Amino acid sequence: MSPKPTCHLIRPESTYEGKQGLTYFAGIATESVGSSGICMHVLTMPPGARAKAHLHESHETAIYVLSGEVHTWYGDRLEHHIVVKAGDLFYIPAGVPHLPANLSNAPSSAVIARTDPNEQESVVLLPELDALVA
Numbered sequence: 001m002s003p004k005p006t007c008h009l010i011r012p013e014s015t016y017e018g019k020q021g022l023t024y025f026a027g028i029a030t031e032s033v034g035s036s037g038i039c040m041h042v043l044t045m046p047p048g049a050r051a052k053a054h055l056h057e058s059h060e061t062a063i064y065v066l067s068g069e070v071h072t073w074y075g076d077r078l079e080h081h082i083v084v085k086a087g088d089l090f091y092i093p094a095g096v097p098h099l100p101a102n103l104s105n106a107p108s109s110a111v112i113a114r115t116d117p118n119e120q121e122s123v124v125l126l127p128e129l130d131a132l133v134a
Contacts, residue, residue: 008033012042019123020051030117040113045070050101053078053129059116061092068108074098078132084110097126099133 010032012025026032027041045068069085074096084090084100086108092098094115102108116122 045102053126
């Protein structure tokens with residue numbers, strides 16, 4: 001018999017290193033609260049930070065930028081580019097390669113939610129694409 005589901009409060013104080021090369025504040029995930037359909041974290045990218053090219057296999061990503069701005073390249077060959085700024089919402093479909101970078105001189109923070117309840121399970125690194133973004 002499984003325990004009755006209950007609510008959980010998470011104060012994002014601890015961090016973990018993501019496969020993508022960025023440091024995330026621990027948030028809502030299977031690992032922290034036993035979620036079964038969603039994962040949500042806070043990410044602060046310092047000036048000059050850049051993720052490794054990657055995709056999230058079979059899982060969607062929604063991002064709300066709290067502060068700053070982040071350049072993101074996306075597409076099969078990272079051929080598309082967008083600047084996501086404070087107050088913007090950005091959607092990344094499952095399986096779409098992307099590479100975010102903070103090219104500004106100020107930190108950028110965002111809330112990131114994925115339909116994968118596990119923190120890093122669906123992350124697939126794409127090292128062959130890293131050199132496509134200077």
